[in-house]
Structures are given as C-alpha cells and as structure tokens.
Amino acid sequence: GTAATVKGQTQQDLENLNAQIILANTYHLYLRPGHELIRTMGGLHKFMSWPRPILTDSGGFQVFSLSDLRKVNDAGVTFRSHIDGSEHFLSPEKALEIEIALGSDIVMVLDECIEAPADYARTKESAARTLDWARRSRDYFARSGDAARQMVFGIIQGGAYVDLRRANTDSLMDLDFPGYAIGGLAVGEAHSVTCEMTETVTSRLPKEKPRYLMGVGKPEQILNYVGLGIDMMDCVLPTRSARHGCLYTSEGRLLIRNSQYARDPRPIDEHCCCAVCRRYSRAYLRHLYSTGEFLATILNTHHNLYFYLDMMGKIREAIRFGKLETFRSDLQARLH
C-alpha cells in the first residue's frame, strides 16, 4: 500500500481478504499528499479509512532504488523527487517526524540499502551508517514519539557478509528495539545467500520480538524464510505480478495472457476458494487482461492477495501443529 492504497483493491476488499496489516511509504506520502496534510486529516488510518495496523517504510529503499536521484552522507539523504525533480532532504529524524505525523503503528527507521554485490569496505561503511541512523532514530523517538501508540523497528544491514550481519545484529540489539528488520536482501543476490544472511541474523535475535524480512518474496521462498525464523514480510510481488498477468496457484505460476487459456473454462486455481476463482474462468480473465480492462487488475490482484494471505494462514496453522516442515516440503514440491 505504498501510496496509501493497495493498488486495485478497496479497503473493504482488504478487510474481506482478512489482511491484518498494510504497508505505506514515508517517501511517497511525504511527496504526495504530504504528511502535514495527512496529520491534518486525522492521521493515515483515518485518511485512508483503514482501521487495522499500518507499517510505514522509511524511504530507505528509495535511497537504493532511486539511486540516480540521490546523494547520501552521514547526515541523511538528498533526493530529487521522481515526480517534479524538486530537491528534498531526508534524515533519520525527518523520516521519524513524517512517520509520527502519519501515525502508523510500526515505524521503520531510515536505513541505507545498497546494491548487490557491494564490496566489503563499502558494505561495512554503509552498515555502520545505518546503525548510527538507528541510534539517532531511537533517540529522536524517545524525545518526540509516543511509545504507547507507535513502535519503532531497527533495520539490520551488512550486505552478503556474515561477519557484518552478525556485528550489526548485535549492535542493533544493544539499542533494544521492540522489533527487528533485516534489510538489503533479495536485491539481486542468490536465494541461498539471502537465506544464509537471514539465518545468520535470526539465530541471534531474541525469540520474543518480531523479525521482519523486508521486501520478500516469492511463495516458495517465503516458506524458507519462515523456516529460518522470520515472522513478517512485505512484498510487491502479489499485486504487481497480478497487474502484469502473473497469477499464483497451488501448482505454481500461471501467466493468464498465454494463448492456451483462451478457451479454458476452469478457474485460475481449482483448489482456490477466493471470490474470483469461485466465479470467473481463465478464458474470461485472459480476455479482460488482453483487452486492457481494469477489472483484470482488480480481479487478478484479489486472487493473488488471497493466495498469499491464505498461504500465510496455513503456515501459521502448520506451525501451531508443529507441521511446518511437512507443509513446506509439500507445498514447495507442488509450486515447482
């Protein structure tokens, strides 16, 4: 829900899907419509009519993905807006100020997410900066925030280097955040490396606090991350892929535009109970997609979100019954 909307779904849809929490983005909402406007409108929950929890990302990822529009130094990040080219400065304190104005439930600190692969010296320097920013964020929130209403999560960086990940995890834990995020992964490195770094971190983190792996992932990868002790994830994949005609099923991905579905009367996934699968055929959905109808986006997004949320529900259930390993290997085998 980057721009205070999950593209293609109404808040009502999201409630029907049983979405527990959505993510919104500091950088985007700061540029448009502006955090002061949202504060004036009663905060982000009220503004977008979403009574359930919201997590706000800090703009750290934009530092990375808008790389040719930014300059980073220890003080913070100077961005040029991707919308009108205007220049803006984001510091750890400024990011918190915005997120406090938005009133999100979980506030992410500003971090620096760097490209993969990055060399050791650069990664070390950047991770140290992120750690320093986390300290500043914590201190700023202690002065200006309301711990009864919001909680701030720290972010661990350290690239693909085990010792840097370890050191940054330990140092961040010293700052005693209520939750910890792992950033800077799934940015181009091999999945095995993502897993190795994740395990390096989760094996050190306290069990009673949430662990959030930022920006992932594919369904079959999520099963691995959960197995490594991850509690939270966020990802554009289900919604963006939906807009691009890629649908997730219990048997793997399905590209709805493929000509083989032109006359296919079956639902996307015969085992799926979502509103789209209960009502529409592949042939119809392919037609909507290829004619560029926006109902295609709406229905495809609904299905993919149902798939993801349903899978997460089943994962929780499997964990509850001590069956995660079986569930994971069964599902991964079917997804391939």
Added chain:
RNA sequence: GGACGGGUGGGUGAGUGGCUAAAACCAGCAGACUGUAAAUCUGCCGCUCCUUGCGGGCUACGAAGGUUCGAAUCCUUCCCCGUCCA
C-alpha cells in the same frame, strides 16, 4: 470523360536508386517482475535450411513489362481507391 492525390509486411504508417526482409506504433507470441518512479519492462514477430552465424536460400512494397551493376523507390501500360471538375 478530365485533373490531382494515393495503393508498403495482420493493422496504422515511414521510406522516394544500394546502408531495406523494409522505421515506428498497434495487434500477435513468449519471458521477467522481491522494503512499488512499474496497468511496467524485455525478447520474438515473411517463409525456409543448416555446421544457429551480426549464416545460406526463397518470396515480398497493387499487376505486368522496362531502365539500371542494383528498383518499394525511376519509366510505360493496366487495375483499384479517394477528392475535385464536367
């Protein structure tokens, strides 16, 4: 009957002697997408052969002839389409 303008690959439409199997866009086919600058991006898109190479052969810019080393491009005739005049 006459005067102009025009007929290009599935579509729209560039190209007015060699760099053109022919721009671009659309359609079609396939792929990608991971803390959302994304209803986006990439590849293929005449037929065919193989030793898959910035390879070979064939066919192609309304039709048929011609000029030229070389023609979608120039010339002739014909056939269509549009506009205007009688």
